[in-house]
Amino acid sequence: MKQLLRFKQRWGILGLIAIAWIVALGVCALFGKLFTSHLNQDLKNRLQAPSFSHPFGTNNLGVDMLGLAIKGARISVLVGLAATAIGFIGGSLVGLTAAYWRGRTDRVILTFLDASAAFPSFVAAISVVLFWGKSVRNVILVIGVLTIPVIARIVRAASLPLVERDFVLAARMQGSRHSQIIVRELIPNVIRPLLGFAMITVGITISIEGGLSFIGAGVPDNIVTWGQLIASGRATVEGSPHLVLIPASLIFGTILALNTLSSKWLRGRPFPVIKESVVETTVSANASDAAKMISSNPPTDVVLSIENLHTYFSTPFGSLRAVDGVSLQLRRGQMVALVGESGSGKTMMARSLLGLVPSPPRVAGLPGRVMFDGQDLLSLSSEELRKIRGRRIAMIFQDPMTTLNPVMRVGRQIADTATLHLGLSKKEATRRALELLIEVGVPDAQRRMRAWPHELSGGLRQRIGIAIALAAEPEVLIADEPTSALDVTIQRQLLDLLDRLRRYRGLSILFITHDMGIVASRADEVAVMYSGRIVEQGSTLEVFAHPRMPYTRALLASIPRINHESHKKLAVIGGIPPIAIGPRVGCAFAPRCPDVIDACRTEIPQLVGNTHQAACIRNVVSAS
Amino acid sequence: MRGLGQRFLQMTAVLLLVAAGTFFLLDLMPGSPAIAILGTSATPEGIAKVEAELGLDKPNIERFLTWGTHAVRGDLGVSYRDGENVAQAIRQRFPTSFEVLILTQLLALGIAVPAALFAASRPGKRRDRALTTTSFALIAIPQFVMALTLLIIFAKQLQWFPAADFVPLNEGIIRNLRSLVLPVLSLSFPLSGIYFQVLRNDLVITMSSDHIMRTRASGFSERIILLKYALRSSSLTLLAVVGLNTAGLLGGVLIIEQIYSLPGLGRFLFDAATRRDIVKVEGAVLVIAVTYVTVNLLVDMLLRVFDPRVRAASIGTRR
Numbered sequence: 001m002k003q004l005l006r007f008k009q010r011w012g013i014l015g016l017i018a019i020a021w022i023v024a025l026g027v028c029a030l031f032g033k034l035f036t037s038h039l040n041q042d043l044k045n046r047l048q049a050p051s052f053s054h055p056f057g058t059n060n061l062g063v064d065m066l067g068l069a070i071k072g073a074r075i076s077v078l079v080g081l082a083a084t085a086i087g088f089i090g091g092s093l094v095g096l097t098a099a100y101w102r103g104r105t106d107r108v109i110l111t112f113l114d115a116s117a118a119f120p121s122f123v124a125a126i127s128v129v130l131f132w133g134k135s136v137r138n139v140i141l142v143i144g145v146l147t148i149p150v151i152a153r154i155v156r157a158a159s160l161p162l163v164e165r166d167f168v169l170a171a172r173m174q175g176s177r178h179s180q181i182i183v184r185e186l187i188p189n190v191i192r193p194l195l196g197f198a199m200i201t202v203g204i205t206i207s208i209e210g211g212l213s214f215i216g217a218g219v220p221d222n223i224v225t226w227g228q229l230i231a232s233g234r235a236t237v238e239g240s241p242h243l244v245l246i247p248a249s250l251i252f253g254t255i256l257a258l259n260t261l262s263s264k265w266l267r268g269r270p271f272p273v274i275k276e277s278v279v280e281t282t283v284s285a286n287a288s289d290a291a292k293m294i295s296s297n298p299p300t301d302v303v304l305s306i307e308n309l310h311t312y313f314s315t316p317f318g319s320l321r322a323v324d325g326v327s328l329q330l331r332r333g334q335m336v337a338l339v340g341e342s343g344s345g346k347t348m349m350a351r352s353l354l355g356l357v358p359s360p361p362r363v364a365g366l367p368g369r370v371m372f373d374g375q376d377l378l379s380l381s382s383e384e385l386r387k388i389r390g391r392r393i394a395m396i397f398q399d400p401m402t403t404l405n406p407v408m409r410v411g412r413q414i415a416d417t418a419t420l421h422l423g424l425s426k427k428e429a430t431r432r433a434l435e436l437l438i439e440v441g442v443p444d445a446q447r448r449m450r451a452w453p454h455e456l457s458g459g460l461r462q463r464i465g466i467a468i469a470l471a472a473e474p475e476v477l478i479a480d481e482p483t484s485a486l487d488v489t490i491q492r493q494l495l496d497l498l499d500r501l502r503r504y505r506g507l508s509i510l511f512i513t514h515d516m517g518i519v520a521s522r523a524d525e526v527a528v529m530y531s532g533r534i535v536e537q538g539s540t541l542e543v544f545a546h547p548r549m550p551y552t553r554a555l556l557a558s559i560p561r562i563n564h565e566s567h568k569k570l571a572v573i574g575g576i577p578p579i580a581i582g583p584r585v586g587c588a589f590a591p592r593c594p595d596v597i598d599a600c601r602t603e604i605p606q607l608v609g610n611t612h613q614a615a616c617i618r619n620v621v622s623a624s
Numbered sequence: 625m626r627g628l629g630q631r632f633l634q635m636t637a638v639l640l641l642v643a644a645g646t647f648f649l650l651d652l653m654p655g656s657p658a659i660a661i662l663g664t665s666a667t668p669e670g671i672a673k674v675e676a677e678l679g680l681d682k683p684n685i686e687r688f689l690t691w692g693t694h695a696v697r698g699d700l701g702v703s704y705r706d707g708e709n710v711a712q713a714i715r716q717r718f719p720t721s722f723e724v725l726i727l728t729q730l731l732a733l734g735i736a737v738p739a740a741l742f743a744a745s746r747p748g749k750r751r752d753r754a755l756t757t758t759s760f761a762l763i764a765i766p767q768f769v770m771a772l773t774l775l776i777i778f779a780k781q782l783q784w785f786p787a788a789d790f791v792p793l794n795e796g797i798i799r800n801l802r803s804l805v806l807p808v809l810s811l812s813f814p815l816s817g818i819y820f821q822v823l824r825n826d827l828v829i830t831m832s833s834d835h836i837m838r839t840r841a842s843g844f845s846e847r848i849i850l851l852k853y854a855l856r857s858s859s860l861t862l863l864a865v866v867g868l869n870t871a872g873l874l875g876g877v878l879i880i881e882q883i884y885s886l887p888g889l890g891r892f893l894f895d896a897a898t899r900r901d902i903v904k905v906e907g908a909v910l911v912i913a914v915t916y917v918t919v920n921l922l923v924d925m926l927l928r929v930f931d932p933r934v935r936a937a938s939i940g941t942r943r
């Protein structure tokens with residue numbers, strides 16, 4: 001029973017109907033002969049509309065249409081399956097060959113594929129069948145061959161990106177035989193979407209057979225297929241439309257069923273994709289008290305105050321705690337660094353601030369708070385939030401290659417943002433964009449205005465990203481790993497730029513990074529994040545000089561010290577950050593902590609301390 | 625531009641392949657055209673005589689080359705069967721087919737693009753699911769079924785549109801368009817389903833991409849993001865698919881032409897092929913292939929305008 005329910009959940013009502021349809025079709029195709037051996041002409045009962053004794057009516061010779069429809073299923077399905085098989089075998093061979101060898105082979109094959117698309121193939125099919133003679137075999141062959149180029153295109157497109165992937169390259173390096181690589185590495189990776197497409201193709205080929213028979217170039221007249229039925233019903237279509245409509249709906253239903261199945265099948269991935277899940281933001285009772293205490297006494301120059309922020313994703317395995325009660329303050333002209341490994345929730349936190357988490361319907365009434373200029377960002381409507389995004393709080397991102405619009409010149413991208421928020425004319429906006437480019441240190445700015453993102457180096461692209469962010473003179477900049485993809489020299493230049501900006505423009509910066517090293521000399525404060533929570537927080541000097549939490553110590557120890565006489569061996573932290581699903585038990589760092597004690601596994605450590613806070617049981621123990 | 629030069633080379637190759645393919649395919653078919661002309665009672669001498677007259681006794685390579693050199697000059701030859709000038713015959717048919725092609729593509733896009741934008745504005749929500757299901761249904765209806773149904777309902781029962789009398793463009797544009805409504809509808813419904821799915825899927829992927837998130841972070845409204853930023857970078861696949869359908873719509877809509885008695889290239893081609901009129905088939909196929917190649921060249925140039933990365937890739941300056 002439970003399994004049945006799961007089955008229904010997986011496929012949905014439509015999916016179940018589709019499955020039933022296909023099963024019925026299969027039964028008719030395989031065993032239809034058993035019911036239809038006695039199909040007789042009955043000239044007295046010609047052209048009858050559907051009735052109780054003839055649910056589908058009778059045709060112009062008085063033969064029962066239901067029987068004919070069942071009989072027709074056999075050849076229609078056979079043609080569909082066989083032609084699809086030919087198309088797929090041929091198409092996969094051609095497509096894989098083109099994708100795997102690429103270069104000249106690919107170009108030649110592409111030219112052939114193009115030529116076949118330039119050719120009105122349906123007419124070709126008709127003539128070939130007429131010349132070779134009408135027979136089921138010829139129809140299958142012709143439709144199958146005509147399907148080859150279509151499949152070949154798809155297979156090629158699906159396998160091209162795979163060929164450049166590491167596992168294929170690795171197999172090539174090891175000197176595996178080509179055929180082995182194709183069979184072992186490529187085919188298993190493209191097979192799933194292809195099988196989905198094969199289902200659709202079966203439907204399409206059934207319909208093509210219908211078209212051929214309809215025009216009189218399909219199977220011989222004495223063989224019943226759905227297309228044949230439609231063709232022979234056409235003469236009497238005005239008096240008895242059911243003769244056309246019934247077989248037509250059978251074809252329609254079959255294609256629809258196959259399409260539904262294939263789309264459900266393709267969508268049914270075994271693991272949940274976070275992008276598709278819903279976000280809920282919640283606050284636990286006692287934590288919100290703590291938040292109140294913080295905000296009841298706000299220092300005057302606090303620009304952005306994050307209070308007990310929660311971002312959860314619901315997954316089939318339970319709530320994923322991406323951000324789990326984070327509080328953080330940013331003062332005017334200050335740079336706060338938020339440090340953590342990937343998966344610690346720091347990026348999710350940054351995106352939650354401006355409502356940029358994927359699919360953001362927040363559960364009303366249960367928010368944490370993000371106070372900015374006297375209002376709670378989390379409670380703003382998307383309309384109101386948009387006036388703050390980019391205008392007063394701007395963001396820069398890790399990979400400027402993917403975050404710049406690839407099909408727009410960079411100058412235009414800067415100018416557009418300026419126009420949007422400052423209401424500048426086109427000319428003014430362009431001038432402003434140019435000024436910004438100069439300010440963020442893009443050499444040869446005038447010319448670079450007209451550059452495309454892909455023409456620029458990584459460092460320059462990030463400068464463009466900063467220029468876009470600055471376009472509307474924001475007060476706060478959230479920088480999400482803006483330098484991680486760049487080499488050390490460029491990294492330093494960009495950090496200098498951000499440093500300058502906050503000094504001269506009074507910009508407040510929340511700098512998110514996994515690298516303790518680049519934080520040291522520039523941030524005023526550091527917050528260390530682990531598994532959705534802040535585990536240590538304080539002024540940079542304090543935290544670097546006296547780290548209180550083992551995780552912070554490990555992070556600090558992993559900074560390479562070039563100026564030490566001997567490169568100290570890096571303290572590598574073993575293990576990976578835990579997946580935060582289910583109730584929190586004990587310290588999240590316990591499985592990896594070198595200083596772990598039994599209490600760590602049962603008691604949840606809270607942030608303690610005044611200006612320098614840490615969440616570690618051992619720290620409390622030793623401090624008290 | 626080296627990219628374009630390469631394109632031209634490829635175009636020529638495509639045309640050559642199509643022309644040669646058709647020619648030798650027809651030549652391989654059993655039976656000589658001479659028999660088709662003289663009837664089955666023809667004597668061997670009679671056949672030989674006719675073949676000599678038509679130049680069919682020469683090796684097929686030679687015949688192909690002769691035909692090809694004439695074709696380049698716009699001379700598509702004269703039919704063996706009825707002595708008709710093929711270029712002229714095609715000139716009579718082509719405008720109708722071309723008109724159907726253009727109208728169909730425009731209507732299909734006109735339905736698909738707004739629908740895809742609407743669906744992609746709330747992916748996974750009711751409007752998206754409803755439209756996606758509809759598009760599946762549209763694709764699933766076989767073309768001839770759609771054509772017959774529309775014919776029965778709108779021409780026979782309601783009599784809103786003429787059933788099967790085509791009015792050429794030069795006899796009045798309104799009447800011409802009226803006579804094309806049903807055939808164009810039958811052709812564009814299934815196409816619009818396909819175009820919808822292509823564009824909708826690309827839009828959804830683009831809307832969750834990093835650069836759109838960056839645009840969101842800059843404070844642009846979802847409307848502007850969808851229309852101005854996402855649509856442009858998502859329309860590339862759609863354009864390519866639209867181009868690929870050219871040949872099929874030009875010469876492959878035989879059934880529709882038959883149901884609605886349109887004097888188009890599909891029927892011309894079909895009649896010629898069944899009568900083994902090689903010269904006519906060859907001419908029609910060539911004209912269709914040239915149109916296909918031209919349309920796809922246009923698409924290619926559009927893609928270059930739309931997407932600088934395509935340009936960069938073909939010139940070879942990709943980083």
Ligand code: SF4
Nearest residue numbers: 587590593600616617
């Ligand atoms: S609480 Fe225990 S496990 Fe957690 S960091 Fe401190 S010592 Fe390690």
